Amino acid sequence: MPVYIHEPTISLLARPAFIEPSHLPVNWIGESTDGERLSEFAGRLCYMSQRNPASRSTHEYLENIKRQGHGSVLEHATYSLLLEGVSRSLTHELVRHRAGFAYSQLSQRYVDESEANFVVPPAIIGDEHLETAWREQMEAAQQSYVMLVEHLMKRYAWVADKVHRRKMAREGARGVLPNSTETKIVATANARAWRTMLELRSSEGAELEIRRAAVAVLHVLSGEAPALFSDFEIYEAADRREAARVAYHKV
Ligand SMILES: Cc1cc2nc3c(=O)[nH]c(=O)nc-3n(C[C@H](O)[C@H](O)[C@H](O)COP(=O)(O)OP(=O)(O)OC[C@H]3O[C@@H](n4cnc5c(N)ncnc54)[C@H](O)[C@@H]3O)c2cc1C
Numbered sequence: 001m002p003v004y005i006h007e008p009t010i011s012l013l014a015r016p017a018f019i020e021p022s023h024l025p026v027n028w029i030g031e032s033t034d035g036e037r038l039s040e041f042a043g044r045l046c047y048m049s050q051r052n053p054a055s056r057s058t059h060e061y062l063e064n065i066k067r068q069g070h071g072s073v074l075e076h077a078t079y080s081l082l083l084e085g086v087s088r089s090l091t092h093e094l095v096r097h098r099a100g101f102a103y104s105q106l107s108q109r110y111v112d113e114s115e116a117n118f119v120v121p122p123a124i125i126g127d128e129h130l131e132t133a134w135r136e137q138m139e140a141a142q143q144s145y146v147m148l149v150e151h152l153m154k155r156y157a158w159v160a161d162k163v164h165r166r167k168m169a170r171e172g173a174r175g176v177l178p179n180s181t182e183t184k185i186v187a188t189a190n191a192r193a194w195r196t197m198l199e200l201r202s203s204e205g206a207e208l209e210i211r212r213a214a215v216a217v218l219h220v221l222s223g224e225a226p227a228l229f230s231d232f233e234i235y236e237a238a239d240r241r242e243a244a245r246v247a248y249h250k251v
Contacts, residue, residue, distance in 0.1 A: 001139075002115070002116060002117050002118050002138060002139070002142060003117040003118075003182075004117070004118055004120050004135065004138075005085040005117055005119045005120065005182055006120055006125060007085060007212075007216075008083060008084065008085045008086045008090075008119075008209075008212065008213045008216055009083075009084040009085045010081055010082070010083055010084075010213070010216045010217055010219075010220050011081065011082040011084075012079065012080070012081060012220055012224060013080040013081060013082050013186065013188075014078075014079065014080035014188070015033070015034065015035055015079055015080075015224060015225075016034045016035040016038050016076070016078060016079075017034055018034035018035070018037045018038040018041065020037070020041070024041075024045070024050055025050060026040065026041055026044060026050045026052065027050065027051055027052035028040075028052075028058060029052060029055060029056065029057040029058065030057030030058050030059055030060075031058075032057075032058035032059070032227065033224065033225050035077035035078075035079065035191065035224070035225040035228060036058050036059075036062060036077070036225050036226075036227045036228060037058065038076050038077050039062060039065070039073050039074055039076055039077050039191070039228065040058050040061050040062060042073050042076045043061065043062075043065055043070065043073040044061075046073075058227055059226070059227045059230070061227075062074075062227040062228060063227070063230070063231070066231055066247075066248040067248055069248070071192045071195075071250075072192070074190065074191040074192040074195065074228060075100060075193075076190065077190060077191045077225060077228060078188060078189065078190045078191075079188070079189065079190075079191070079194065079221060079225070080186060080187070080188040081186070081187050081188075081217060081220065082184065082185075082186050083184065083185050083186075083187060083213065083217075084182075084184045085117075085119060085182060086119060086182070086183060086184075086185070086209070086213055087118075087119035087121075087179060087181065087182065087183065087209060088177070088178075088179050088180075088181050088183050089179035089180065089207075089209070090119070090207075090209050090210050090213060091105055091183055091185050092179075093201070093207060093210050094185065094187065094197075094201075094210065094213075097189075097193065097196065097197045097200075099193055099196075100189050100190045100192060100193025100196075101187060101188070101189045101193050101197075102188040102189070103185055103186065103187055103188075104185065104186045105184070105185040105186075106183050106184045106185070108170060108171070108174040108177065108181075109167045109170055109171045109174070110167060110170070111170075112149075112166075112170065113142075113145060113170070113173075113174065113177055113181065114142070114145065114146050114149065116142065116145075116177065116181050116182060117181075117182040118135075118138045118178070118180045118181060118182060119180050119181075119182050119209065120134070120180070121134070121180060121208070121209060122208035122209055122212055122241070134180075137178065138178060138180065141176050141177060141178050142177075144173075144176045145173045145174070145176050145177055148169075148172060148173035148176065149169045149170060149173045152168065152169035152172045152173060153165060153166070153169045155169075156168045191221075191225065191228040191229075194217070194221060194229075195228075195229070195246070195250065196250045197214070198214050198217065198218050198229075198232060198244065198246070199246045199249065199250055200250075201213075201214035202214035202215050202218055202232070202234075202243060202244035202245075203243060203244070203245065204238075204239070204243045206243075208241065211241070211242075211243060212241070212242070214244070215234055215242045215243070215244055218232055218234065218244055219234075231246055231247035231248050232244050232245070232246050232247075233245055233246075233247070
């Protein structure tokens with residue numbers, strides 16, 4: 001029996017490691033993380049203001065950067081996340097975010113999906129009748145997939161390279177896998193690109209699954225680098241689900 005997934009899992013894989021050059025020290029004020037310091041350092045280099053004449057903390061400095069729309073300064077800080085427990089329909093939407101993003105996603109040609117799990121669309125969670133009907137479709141699709149792989153392996157038995165033969169079978173059979181099939185994806189982006197994606201996908205207009213994932217990503221990134229994401233506000237929307245809005249819009 002497949003596992004039915006109700007929440008994404010987001011893991012931070014990588015964050016910036018800032019190395020301050022000894023010949024250009026900054027007069028840092030306040031607590032900050034490497035990604036925030038890297039952005040501040042880059043911004044201050046533009047005006048050679050390492051002495052920090054306005055006595056701004058890193059948080060205040062980056063708040064001003066965001067307010068003024070100097071988004072390019074935020075491009076230096078890059079974060080890699082692993083998203084699991086998300087559907088193929090979510091990742092199809094996610095990969096539309098191109099500028100500043102890099103992706104690596106589980107291959108349905110190489111990986112056997114005979115025991116794939118499925119992500120329950122948030123819109124049907126809680127309606128037993130709809131969930132049952134949906135689960136029946138998932139299980140029927142999975143059975144068709146297993147049957148197709150088996151037959152395609154025989155059909156292409158003449159292909160000597162076993163890895164290639166399996167790939168041929170799986171690429172033919174995956175056509176019956178639903179959009180709800182669980183997948184995994186590594187997404188790396190700079191803070192400016194994450195902000196743009198989060199603004200679009202955590203809003204009330206976004207599809208519910210990617211909106212839920214965007215809010216989860218926002219929790220991770222704002223914990224990791226508060227000054228880069230502090231102008232996002234997570235709130236409970238009229239549909240009683242979480243959404244987020246941003247004070248300083250995409251630039
Ligand atoms: C609620 C919602 C519904 C959607 N519905 C659909 C849909 O029905 N069909 C569909 O196809 N898509 C849909 N999309 C996807 C949408 O069209 C975008 O592809 C997606 O939001 C990524 O936005 P982007 O292109 O701004 O992102 P990115 O590609 O990351 O680009 C970020 C920014 O960089 C700049 N940029 C990037 N590439 C270029 C370029 N080539 N030339 C000039 N400037 C560039 C632009 O300023 C752009 O806004 C939907 C998105 C949302 C949020």
